[in-house]
Amino acid sequence: xxxxxxxxxxxxxxxxxxxxxxxxxxxxxxxxxxxxxxxxxxxxxxxxxxxxxxxxxxxxxxxxxxxxxxxxxxxxxxxxxxxxxxxxxxxxxxxxxxxxxxxxxxxxxxxxxxxxxxxxxxxxxxxxxxxxxxxxxxxxxxxxxxxxxxxxxxxxxxxxxxxxxxxxxxxxxxxxxxxxxxxxxxxxxxxxxxxxxxxxxxxxxxxxxxxxxxxxxxxxxxxxxxxxxxxxxxxxxxxxxxxxxxxxxxxxxxxxxxxxxxxxxxxxxxxxxxxxxxxxxxxxxxxxxxxxxxxxxxxxxxxxxxxxxxxxxxxxxxxxxxxxxxxxxxxxxxxxxxxxxxxxxxxxxxxxxxxxxxxxxxxxxxxxxxxxxxxxxxxxxxxxxxxxxxxxxxxxxxxxx
Numbered sequence: 001x002x003x004x005x006x007x008x009x010x011x012x013x014x015x016x017x018x019x020x021x022x023x024x025x026x027x028x029x030x031x032x033x034x035x036x037x038x039x040x041x042x043x044x045x046x047x048x049x050x051x052x053x054x055x056x057x058x059x060x061x062x063x064x065x066x067x068x069x070x071x072x073x074x075x076x077x078x079x080x081x082x083x084x085x086x087x088x089x090x091x092x093x094x095x096x097x098x099x100x101x102x103x104x105x106x107x108x109x110x111x112x113x114x115x116x117x118x119x120x121x122x123x124x125x126x127x128x129x130x131x132x133x134x135x136x137x138x139x140x141x142x143x144x145x146x147x148x149x150x151x152x153x154x155x156x157x158x159x160x161x162x163x164x165x166x167x168x169x170x171x172x173x174x175x176x177x178x179x180x181x182x183x184x185x186x187x188x189x190x191x192x193x194x195x196x197x198x199x200x201x202x203x204x205x206x207x208x209x210x211x212x213x214x215x216x217x218x219x220x221x222x223x224x225x226x227x228x229x230x231x232x233x234x235x236x237x238x239x240x241x242x243x244x245x246x247x248x249x250x251x252x253x254x255x256x257x258x259x260x261x262x263x264x265x266x267x268x269x270x271x272x273x274x275x276x277x278x279x280x281x282x283x284x285x286x287x288x289x290x291x292x293x294x295x296x297x298x299x300x301x302x303x304x305x306x307x308x309x310x311x312x313x314x315x316x317x318x319x320x321x322x323x324x325x326x327x328x329x330x331x332x333x334x335x336x337x338x339x340x341x342x343x344x345x346x347x348x349x350x351x352x353x354x355x356x357x358x359x360x361x362x363x364x365x366x367x368x369x370x371x372x373x374x375x376x377x378x379x380x381x382x383x384x385x386x387x388x389x390x391x392x393x394x395x396x397x398x399x400x401x
Contacts, residue, residue, distance in 0.1 A: 013161035016168030020311035022296030027319035030126035052305035145289035172296035286336035
């Protein structure tokens, strides 16, 4: 071992301090398991991450005993989601009849959500969150992953663990290092995110998520509007080559904001953030000593904002399945494969629905009614069905406390 290399040990080493990583870390530590979470950034402050907290996630927070405290944090609520079909605003999802404690989606900056979970986990003596920890490689012993090698504040450290869990997102270094096979399903469009500051005379929309016109969505963030503009995949360079002024002209055509207002808040392309949409999932989520969950196992489209919800559900299912064998020192690949079997259907079904909606949107842009659009017409139960699928998902996970 090199002189500047330190060693640390934990029963579980979680790579990535996102929703899946922190929730899993908290649940395992609550059961007495030593947990180390490695987060490559110095804090959680990053714009335009998944900021939707779904009713099923709020139910989990309620089951953990923190709901009132959590909802005291600044957030906006949406009991319905709206969109445009055939030029007419339509209620796409209605959460008001869900069998949950909270019948709404909470829009909250993800850093507030992550700081909240991290603060609760920090009260547990066997939970350790390490920032500025960039994982470099996996460590193996006798054909089994036994930990990771990471750079922490410029110093190399070994983190040994009975289990390594990759929760480090769609660009996961864990799944890359493990050589895991990825099945990619493509996506025809990307999204440009931008901020428009609120003004006193802005419409007092009661719902947080709207799509006033094609390709444009708005989310109420309290003191600003988070706006998304959908573009054909790989078309950003062409837009940039034309300059920011023509782009503002495009936004003015589809948004409720006049062009001078847009120009006040979008000064250059530095004020626009690209979200590359990908839909993929791993063929196998695990290897001996290693598991991937959340976006590291299955990248989701932003349609429905379900990525955080799926990640949290993965974390709960993982904790429910591995806690006892991990504590007893008898965790095997069989337990890890059981997690994938349990979570495969909701993952597959959600991605299939996103792909179907995306294809329907493409046909709508071409002014050709899709089968989905034709089927939606006149069916009043659809908003409640979509409310169930978006707000709860295809399968609920309940933590074993």
